[in-house]
Amino acid sequence: MAQKLDGKLVAAAIKDDLRLRVARLRQTGVEPGLGTILVGDDVGSRKYVAGKHADCAEVGIRSIAVELPGSASRAEILEQMERLNSDSSCTGYIVQLPLPKGVDSNAVIERINPSKDADGMHPYNLGELVLHIDGGDSSPQPCTPRGIITLLSHYNIDLSGKEVCVLGRGITVGRTIGLMLAARGVDATVTLCHTGTRDVHELMRRADVVIAAMGSAGFVKPEDVKPGAVLVDVGVSRVYDEEAGRYRVKGDIDLGCREVCSAYTPNPGGVGPMTRAMLLTNVVEMAERRMNAANDLAV
Numbered sequence: 001m002a003q004k005l006d007g008k009l010v011a012a013a014i015k016d017d018l019r020l021r022v023a024r025l026r027q028t029g030v031e032p033g034l035g036t037i038l039v040g041d042d043v044g045s046r047k048y049v050a051g052k053h054a055d056c057a058e059v060g061i062r063s064i065a066v067e068l069p070g071s072a073s074r075a076e077i078l079e080q081m082e083r084l085n086s087d088s089s090c091t092g093y094i095v096q097l098p099l100p101k102g103v104d105s106n107a108v109i110e111r112i113n114p115s116k117d118a119d120g121m122h123p124y125n126l127g128e129l130v131l132h133i134d135g136g137d138s139s140p141q142p143c144t145p146r147g148i149i150t151l152l153s154h155y156n157i158d159l160s161g162k163e164v165c166v167l168g169r170g171i172t173v174g175r176t177i178g179l180m181l182a183a184r185g186v187d188a189t190v191t192l193c194h195t196g197t198r199d200v201h202e203l204m205r206r207a208d209v210v211i212a213a214m215g216s217a218g219f220v221k222p223e224d225v226k227p228g229a230v231l232v233d234v235g236v237s238r239v240y241d242e243e244a245g246r247y248r249v250k251g252d253i254d255l256g257c258r259e260v261c262s263a264y265t266p267n268p269g270g271v272g273p274m275t276r277a278m279l280l281t282n283v284v285e286m287a288e289r290r291m292n293a294a295n296d297l298a299v
């Protein structure tokens with residue numbers, strides 16, 4: 001029987017640790033605060049942001065919710081960002097994506113103060129990721145890739161020398177996770193597959209670990225999986241379930257693959273909760289850096 005890599009369980013343990021660290025920060029007069037900027041009223045986005053605030057409450061992080069109508073201009077979004085950039089009670093924040101059509105999200109992300117970039121997606125922090133071959137913990141890291149690597153490491157899945165096949169070249173996972181997997185200390189060998197890849201089935205089939213982040217429901221089939229491989233399912237598609245008469249989340253990896261692999265992340269309950277736990281971790285670490293910087297000045 002394949003092992004389930006339980007993201008919900010590991011995320012809960014991480015939150016227990018963060019709760020203690022937040023209490024310690026408070027004792028020294030630093031209160032971590034997460035800001036969220038939500039533009040428009042997409043049901044999914046609203047739900048995700050609400051989940052992030054609930055997570056904050058669980059570990060004692062203050063949360064600051066900013067909402068703008070879907071008609072908000074880039075200037076109006078930037079104005080709210082400036083407010084959070086200079087608000088000392090906000091130690092980190094995110095701008096929930098996707099933004100309304102017509103607003104260039106790269107141009108928006110660029111305006112986050114990099115030291116408050118809870119998603120780890122500001123160009124400065126992405127640059128830090130490129131520069132630090134040894135990993136490094138001086139800047140926030142993208143939450144989903146970090147969540148995946150933390151989950152595998154929690155289950156003692158050693159990536160050193162392993163062949164990892166990443167499916168999908170999106171900004172949140174595909175394009176960044178390779179840098180983290182190939183960092184010294186992790187030492188995986190990474191192949192990034194996308195719609196232009198010629199032999200994607202062959203590349204999946206030879207991989208020790210498959211990380212599927214393309215958003216194509218059930219793309220990875222049992223015959224694509226090497227016996228004993230480790231499967232990480234990032235994709236989220238909402239597919240109508242005839243039997244149940246409602247929509248449900250379907251990942252990129254066909255459930256039949258569980259008969260072939262040695263370990264898999266459930267979806268939901270795998271990468272999603274880990275992503276959220278890493279967002280909180282980034283916020284706490286940013287507050288800790290702030291505290292350490294203040295201590296250094298005091299010496």
Ligand SMILES: Nc1nc(=O)c2c([nH]1)NC[C@@H]1CN(c3ccc(C(=O)N[C@@H](CCC(=O)O)C(=O)O)cc3)C=[N+]21
Nearest residue numbers: 048094095096097098119268269270271272273275276
């Ligand atoms: N600036 C920004 N940062 C993000 O991190 C970001 C974003 N924008 N836009 C949207 C995506 C999506 N995302 C999810 C995180 C956790 C779950 C999660 O915890 N899902 C649960 C299931 C929740 C459900 O029932 O739908 C699970 O996988 O078990 C889902 C989705 C973060 N995103």
